[in-house]
Amino acid sequence: MDERTGRGTAATGRRGRRAGRSVRSAAALLAGGLVAAIAGAPAAAAAPVLATAAGDYPATVRIDTVSPRTAHENDTVTVTVTVANSGAEKLKSPTLKVRQPNQSRPMTARSELALVATRSTPSNTYDGVALDSPAPELGDLEPGQSRTVPVSLPVSALRAKETGSYELAVDVWGSTGDEKPHSLGIARTYLPFQGRTAAKPSEVAVVWPLTHTPVLVAQTMPDADQTPVLRDDSLAAELTGDGRLNRLVEIGATMPGLTWAIDPNLLDTVYAMTKAYRVQKPGTLGDSAREDNTVQGGGRDAATAWLAKLRQALSAPGTEVVSLPYADPDLASIAHNGAGLKGMDAALRKAVTAGQITTELRLSVDAHSDVAWPYQGWLDQRTAAVSAAAGGRVLLVNGDSMPESDKLSYTPGAARSIGNGQTAVVSDPVLAGPFQHDLAADSDRTAAEQRFLAESLAIAHQEPEHPRGLLVLPARALTVGTAQALHDAMQSASGNGGWVTPVTLQKVAEEKPDPNANADVPGTYPPEAAGSELSSAELAETMSLQDGVDQLLTILTQPERVRGSFGAAMVRAMSTEWRDRPQEGREYRAGVQRYLTNLKSAVRVPTKTMVTLPGDNATLLVSVKNDLTQSVGNLELRISSAQQNRLKIDYPIQPVVLDATTSRTFRFPAEAQVNGPVLVTAQLWTTGPNAQPYGEPVVFTVDVTSVASGVTYVIASGTVLMILAGVRFSLQRKKRRATGEADEDPDRPLDGAEGAPSDAEPPSGSGDTDRVAGDEKVDH
Known part of the structure; x- marks a missing residue:
């Protein structure tokens, strides 16, 4: 596309966005003001609050706010701008000036929007001419000093007449020496203008995640109530006041047509906190829970109020609830490193079923359990297959996984049929890219909102009579600042703008897929995402716990006290949340293993x-x-x-x-x-x-030490005597028969002594000794 003529297509825009990836760092460094995610680069962070300037441009300029976000005819736009001297010399008498675009027509092609984001230094050719008014003076700025001022001007000064987005550029004019005043730095953003030409609104689904790193452990207190135990009490602070989860519920409650994606394990944990619960003391992660190694949890009131607030938010008409598998297991890690492990398929199916039951029970709502959300939306064929085995009919996909062809001149709908009964709902990488990061600063939020408005307006006018369904997929760990920016962007586009209609994920997923859209699931997985996966060893170790649990259950008279808690802990050990907290994940898995070992070794x-x-x-x-x-x-x-x-x-x-x-x-x-x-x-x-x-x-x-060998001698000598006596008796009888003598009394003693008493007692000795020796026992 020739930017000077303003002509181009979405195809050239795709090339422009790709080129923008290589220069976005320079743009942030030198311009410092346009915080815009280049298409296809959701991992690119927003520009810093005060970027470091260099060379001929020592001023760092940022646009903090734009009001109104969407302009109409006869509006006055106010821009709040912060200027910082990031150089080594004083900025002498700097003033702010707004650029009037060279072209009198708006940017309607997404390629034009992308090229604005790639520019890093002031350009009279592309940024237009600096207006003489307004030109507020900032006063001298010493190195390191900064100043914030508002700048107001009528929309007509930007020559805004037709519907579309206009570049809104503000730069600093001054000098650092004796040279003439010149531009010292610039910031750019977009100003969507709603003229008389309107288009049918695009249907945009926003996924609103409620997830948290697992804190509920396998241990319970040894009481009748099986009081739950948490590894720390960090969740309590997130459920109240300005806590992240509390603010997400409050902000989401004001967004119509929202799709809430909820980790059921979070609901179970919060529900456990509504009653008495205990928290492990440091260093006792794998120990059996006792009074002396735990403390009383302090989040009961916060948990009770938060659950009530969430139930109220989900009761709004048009709201959709997606139940993620229990504990949000890392589908990509399992697909690449654990798909063949014994019991893994069954564990995933149980996580899906348990997740839906838990969500519907805790929230009293109907929930979809057929949605799979791989880490950061990255999809490959193996991840798709594992998701299908776990019941994932709808897949939430990062647009960079399935990029569009350069030949496509428009933005297709998000739904893609990828076979195996699955539908990939692809998040537009430019719309969603800015919301993948923590937009804590005003300037970050403003840049993300204005880019979203400009891009969604351009999409709506690509084919005004054929609106499409789009998906915005933010980061799993959605922060408060990012959530507020996404809320404000959707509100402006659907309210004052009117070119966006909020709808649920199910509505977008059920739309007829565009045959021209890319429906090819890649066979490879991004190396940068693979580096944070759970390893084969970690997954194998986790799954091997089941054998130990099964063996323990066979000997217990109350196996139900252990079965559920260990089953849940095993899935938590494979949570996607550990991707960004690998050390905590290792500690959690070690704690589960150690606790199981302690239980088994107790018998x-x-x-x-x-x-x-x-x-x-x-x-x-x-x-x-x-x-x-x-x-x-x-x-x-x-x-x-x-x-x-x-x-x-x-x-x-x-x-x-x-x-x-x-x-x-x-x-x-x-x-x-x-x-x-x-x-x-x-x-x-x-x-x-x-x-x-x-x-x-x-x-x-x-x-x-003492085998009774004397017994053997006594028995042997007794046997010899009996034999000798028998021989003697036999010889005497033969002699008497030969001489004709009659036999004497056979019962008389062998010595035949006459007058010997017939009832004489046997001599004491061997008989008793044999009996005693034969009956001897020693207990030890």
Whole structure:
């Protein structure tokens, strides 16, 4: 496009916006006033409040406010301008001057708007001629000094007659030495003008996110109410006064046709705060919650009021509620690094279902749960597939993921059919770009609002009889300043302007897709976004928690006290919110893992090293301890000897049932064959068809010190005597038979002594000794 003739198309505008990416840093550095996001660059930050000037342009100029934002015939426009001396020399007698555009026609092509944003230094050719009036004097400015002044002029001075946007440029004239006064710096913005020509309004959907970094943890207090526990109390400050979430609800409540995108985990957390709740003390992230390591939370009143305020806002006619999956899991990270993990698909589906139930329950509204919002709207084929598996029928997409062809001469509608039953609703990167950042300063908000108004006006007049549905997708962590700017921009475009109609996301998503629009989902993911993803190791570690949780649940008599809290904590560990807070995310995941480990190890066999067994037949004593606050069962204790030939354990398996916070000792009969040490292993096992070891095995040494070997000698000698007696008796009978003698009384003593009493007591000794030795037992 030839800017001097004002002719161009949206195609050249696309090229102009792409060229603008490479120069936006210079524009911010030297111009310092036009805070405009170049198309396709949502990551570009707004210009600083006071940018550093350099070279021939030592003055930094910013436009703080424009009133009215949209001008009409016979209006007077007032611009508040701040000038700062960013150079090393005094600015002598500087004055402000407004440029009158060279062209008497407005900028109607988006390409023209883009080129204005790329200019960095004052230009008589493109910026027009400086008007002699108004020209307020600023007074000398020493290095580092700044001054703010208002400048008012009639709209007619800008030659504004036709509908469209006009460049509004203000520069500083003066000198730093003896040279003639000249331009020392410039700031530019846009002034939309609503003339007699009107167009059918574009339908614009705005997504209004309510999200927060997870603070609810898996722990609950060991009381009957299971009092919830938060890792910190930061959320309380956001729910009241000028807190971010409180202001978002207040601002959003005044916007018609708004689509609220809400993280159900936030609602659960706030609801928990409406009752008594506790907050972990520093350094106790993975510990079981107790009175001594937590403090009472202080946000009960704020949480109660905020929920009531939100319910009231959502009751407005035309309002739409989108329930994000519970805890807003990072779909892109899962797609790239965790899609094949065991249980991941099921976890995502549960997060979607639980999210919708939670949202509708906490807010008493109907909520859509078929909307997927990948991180910053970046989409690739794998992310789309994972979103589909989780039920994501509508995808919120950053326009830079699916850029339009240079050959397209207009801005198409946002809805695109991408196959697999999915619709991508693509956010226009220029309309949404400025709202991806924290617009805290007045100048930042003004620049974003004026750019939005100019761009949306240009879109409406591209095809005045064929309005399109558009999407504005702000940052997930929408700040108060940015929310206010988006509110004011939509209000001006739909109210005083009339070229925008606010509608819901569903309305835009259901529009017939433009066949000329780009519907190709890219196969690659931006490297700059991939760098902040959750890693394969982090996702695998999180999903592996489920096995430990499942095993813990099998032994609990009240598994419901643990099941829900751990399931939610696992999804929170994969939240998109950790993208911008990676260290906090790592700490949260470590806390969940540590807490699970603590719970599982609360049921254990206490460590022992040496047991002395002072006999061949004895009893081994092994204890099992339950430090949990509920009873456990479905367990058994198994004892095994490393050398069965030396130490045999009878009945080596015994069932284990323990009340809360108790310990029990189990008795295992053992039989030793020889003296010396033998290794014994004690291991808890779960019961049932899928029995598994529970906890770590405890290995200890059993030292056998006194096998009763004398018993063997007594038995052996007794046997020999009996044999000898039998031989003697047999020989005597043979002798008597040979001599013809009759047998004597067979019951008489073998010595045959006559006169020996028949009822004589046996001599004391071996008989009692055998009995005592055979019955000896030692408990240990």
